[in-house]
Amino acid sequence: MTxxxxxxxxxxxxxxxxxxxxxxxxxxxxxxxxxxxxxGSDGSTDAYGFDAVEQDPSAPITVWVDxxxxxxxxxxxxxxxxxxxxxxxxxxxxxxxxxxxxxIEAFNQAGSGWPDVVFSTQNNDAAWASQGTEPFAAPVDKGxxxxxxxxxxTEGALAPLTVDGTVxxxxxxxxxxxAWYDKSLMDQFGYTPPTTxxxxxxxxxxVATEHPGYIVGAIGDSWTPEVYFWGGQAPMxxxxxxxxxxxxASDPKTVAMAEVLDGLNDAGVLAQESVFSPEFxxxxxxxVLMLPGxxxxxxxxxxxxxxxxxxxxxxxxxxxxxxxxxxxxxGNVGGGTWFVSQHSAxxxxxxxxxxxxxxxxxxxxxxxxxxPAYSAAADKWLAKQAxxxxxxxxxxxxxxxxxxxxxxxxxxxxFSQESVWAKAVTPxxxxxxxxxxxxxxxxxxxxxxxxxxxxxxx
Amino acid sequence: xxxxxxSTSRHRISYVFVSGYVLLAxxxxxxxxxxxxxxxxxxxEGTFSGVENFSRVIDDFRFWPAVQHVAAFVAIWLVALLVLxxxxxxxxxxxxxxxxxxxxxxxxxxxxxxxxxxxxxxWLFVLDPTVSPVSGVLHAFGFDSFVQTISPGNLPVIFAxxxxxxxxxxxxxxxxxxxxxxxxxxxxxxxxxGAGVVxxxxxxxxxxxxxxxxxxxxxxLAAGTQLFVEPRVLSQASHGVVPNDYSLNxxxxxxxxxxxxxxxxxxxxxxxxxxxxxxxxxxxxxxxxFERD
Numbered sequence: 017m018t019x020x021x022x023x024x025x026x027x028x029x030x031x032x033x034x035x036x037x038x039x040x041x042x043x044x045x046x047x048x049x050x051x052x053x054x055x056g057s058d059g060s061t062d063a064y065g066f067d068a069v070e071q072d073p074s075a076p077i078t079v080w081v082d083x084x085x086x087x088x089x090x091x092x093x094x095x096x097x098x099x100x101x102x103x104x105x106x107x108x109x110x111x112x113x114x115x116x117x118x119x120i121e122a123f124n125q126a127g128s129g130w131p132d133v134v135f136s137t138q139n140n141d142a143a144w145a146s147q148g149t150e151p152f153a154a155p156v157d158k159g160x161x162x163x164x165x166x167x168x169x170t171e172g173a174l175a176p177l178t179v180d181g182t183v184x185x186x187x188x189x190x191x192x193x194x195a196w197y198d199k200s201l202m203d204q205f206g207y208t209p210p211t212t213x214x215x216x217x218x219x220x221x222x223v224a225t226e227h228p229g230y231i232v233g234a235i236g237d238s239w240t241p242e243v244y245f246w247g248g249q250a251p252m253x254x255x256x257x258x259x260x261x262x263x264x265a266s267d268p269k270t271v272a273m274a275e276v277l278d279g280l281n282d283a284g285v286l287a288q289e290s291v292f293s294p295e296f297x298x299x300x301x302x303x304v305l306m307l308p309g310x311x312x313x314x315x316x317x318x319x320x321x322x323x324x325x326x327x328x329x330x331x332x333x334x335x336x337x338x339x340x341x342x343x344x345x346x347g348n349v350g351g352g353t354w355f356v357s358q359h360s361a362x363x364x365x366x367x368x369x370x371x372x373x374x375x376x377x378x379x380x381x382x383x384x385x386x387x388p389a390y391s392a393a394a395d396k397w398l399a400k401q402a403x404x405x406x407x408x409x410x411x412x413x414x415x416x417x418x419x420x421x422x423x424x425x426x427x428x429x430x431f432s433q434e435s436v437w438a439k440a441v442t443p444x445x446x447x448x449x450x451x452x453x454x455x456x457x458x459x460x461x462x463x464x465x466x467x468x469x470x471x472x473x474x
Numbered sequence: 475x476x477x478x479x480x481s482t483s484r485h486r487i488s489y490v491f492v493s494g495y496v497l498l499a500x501x502x503x504x505x506x507x508x509x510x511x512x513x514x515x516x517x518x519e520g521t522f523s524g525v526e527n528f529s530r531v532i533d534d535f536r537f538w539p540a541v542q543h544v545a546a547f548v549a550i551w552l553v554a555l556l557v558l559x560x561x562x563x564x565x566x567x568x569x570x571x572x573x574x575x576x577x578x579x580x581x582x583x584x585x586x587x588x589x590x591x592x593x594x595x596x597w598l599f600v601l602d603p604t605v606s607p608v609s610g611v612l613h614a615f616g617f618d619s620f621v622q623t624i625s626p627g628n629l630p631v632i633f634a635x636x637x638x639x640x641x642x643x644x645x646x647x648x649x650x651x652x653x654x655x656x657x658x659x660x661x662x663x664x665x666x667x668g669a670g671v672v673x674x675x676x677x678x679x680x681x682x683x684x685x686x687x688x689x690x691x692x693x694x695l696a697a698g699t700q701l702f703v704e705p706r707v708l709s710q711a712s713h714g715v716v717p718n719d720y721s722l723n724x725x726x727x728x729x730x731x732x733x734x735x736x737x738x739x740x741x742x743x744x745x746x747x748x749x750x751x752x753x754x755x756x757x758x759x760x761x762x763x764f765e766r767d
Contacts, residue, residue, distance in 0.1 A: 112714055117731070
């Protein structure tokens with residue numbers, strides 16, 4: 017055996033390798049090809065308020081859902097075995113990942129491939145999905161759905177989906193923030209649940225000295241601003257008109273909320289981790305005295321064997337906190353939305369699907385983890401909660417109240433407020449910076465993002 | 475190997491072999507590049523716009539941070555790759571026991587067999603102190619949570635470690651092959667002249683590996699400036715704490731598919747191309763890649 021390969025053999029491929037090297041560097045993101053010619057609008061009809069493609073009542077519909085909405089799909093398939101679905105699971109656009117929008121833009125470029133129905137966890141998607149030369153989202157109030165059905169949604173539920181007076185999708189669930197607390201621990205420690213942010217801060221400071229290790233809140237999630245700053249009526253996400261955005265980090269309420277959080281954070285009573293991380297469960301399970309957050313924490317955290325798994329009859333939701341002497345206001349964290357594609361070849365099936373998943377008892381009452389946006393389903397869902405008595409005290413009343421209290425000072429811009437917070441604030445906060453010091457950074461990051469997305473910033 | 479065939483028929487057959495590559499390179503490399511160049515100098519309506527796209531992209535608040543991120547990553551990664559791969563290949567080459575040598579090479583190669591995104595997913599566990607098999611190391615550095623581990627200052631190093639872990643093994647095998655191509659007589663002559671392992675490595679093996687090292691540098695540079703999968707997966711896994719506009723390629727992606735600005739995206743692509751081409755030329759010239767033996 018010889019260890020010496022033929023040099024002639026080696027030399028020739030080397031030129032190939034160089035060519036490959038150059039070609040590899042040439043390959044640096046070359047944009048996709050394909051212009052988007054107008055989709056065929058033959059057989060178009062004004063029955064829906066847009067140019068629908070030719071309809072085929074037997075065509076299967078492609079449905080995108082996040083993993084948590086899989087039960088909705090299963091329930092629909094069981095109830096409607098004759099409708100053919102192609103189900104694809106994606107991240108639901110969670111944390112402002114933008115995957116819904118980026119995928120749709122890619123299909124727009126290709127001129128085909130759109131899904132028929134999409135679920136999104138973000139409530140600001142209508143802002144882009146309704147725009148463009150070929151908008152993705154089909155208007156739902158121009159013929160697709162009857163107004164009697166649309167009127168069945170809780171008042172204000174469709175506001176995030178309404179652009180210039182037209183509604184572009186249906187709301188899955190409502191997600192007002194409430195002041196979750198553990199009633200049994202409060203009783204045991206002899207504390208009164210706070211009703212104002214001032215009392216909340218005072219309680220946290222007391223807990224830190226009297227019962228170290230217990231927490232009264234969490235700031236590790238990308239929706240932290242929606243819980244605290246939206247709920248605290250801080251004008252950090254103001255959208256006026258179609259194209260104006262402003263954020264004011266020097267507003268007294270913004271600063272006051274940052275000070276409350278800094279104080280509690282210094283006292284060590286706020287979780288730094290995402291409530292969905294294993295770290296959070298490891299460190300804080302059984303030690304959650306209070307946790308302001310969205311209504312959907314009910315099924316996602318407390319009544320969930322894989323999460324905090326609270327004992328029945330311990331947790332409850334207090335009404336959203338207020339500033340001393342003012343009216344309380346709720347923030348809002350998502351509340352899923354369903355969209356129908358304007359490109360769908362089977363709008364009737366899409367309509368049937370949306371009607372089922374938003375309003376049918378077999379999903380929204382029996383299975384849904386959060387407060388339904390459809391009013392009749394919401395009543396039954398709350399009644400079911402009252403009967404189960406898992407959540408104690410005035411849970412049902414308080415959740416119902418919170419749903420009507422979402423502060424209208426926050427808008428639904430084309431970019432994700434959550435992703436800006438996550439990248440600009442979360443790592444600095446974890447690195448020990450104070451929130452008050454980070455406010456200008458946050459404001460700048462929001463304004464930059466707004467500007468990049470075509471907003472006039474003030 | 476039989477050398478009886480005439481050289482013309484050998485040439486003819488070599489064109490056939492090369493043609494598949496050339497066609498694919500034209501279709502998926504050269505033509506899209508020309509298309510991107512055209513797009514970068516035009517508006518979305520197709521009219522000439524000069525450098526407008528470039529200035530808009532450069533003025534974007536995310537551009538310079540992304541440039542810094544990619545530059546830091548490439549610098550750390552390239553140096554680590556060149557030094558460590560060469561040293562490791564030399565060490566493995568020194569191993570006299572055959573099964574041990576091939577065994578070590580196989581172990582080096584395994585991580586490279588994992589496709590990009592799945593390798594990153596594996597790293598998500600390594601980087602999270604609560605579940606990491608090396609949580610002791612993370613704690614020793616003062617990282618008690620996932621968010622602390624992936625703080626912005628650590629990211630270039632983290633991405634470099636990830637890329638090294640997935641990519642280095644393949645290069646070690648290539649370098650090992652290159653070391654085998656050094657004639658046995660040369661090494662033996664060096665040994666007879668009294669050169670030890672280190673002197674042989676420094677004065678015989680390294681100079682003869684020069685082209686291979688340049689080649690590795692070029693390919694890695696092209697791949698490194700296109701950093702995308704690692705930050706993208708980490709961004710989703712960290713719920714957005716690792717920004718979705720961390721690298722230039724991610725920014726190009728956002729321009730194209732979030733802001734519907736394909737021309738701006740093309741401008742970023744063209745700038746990346748110019749930079750990596752000029753650096754490649756540098757390595758080609760310095761590494762003597764086009765010189766004949």
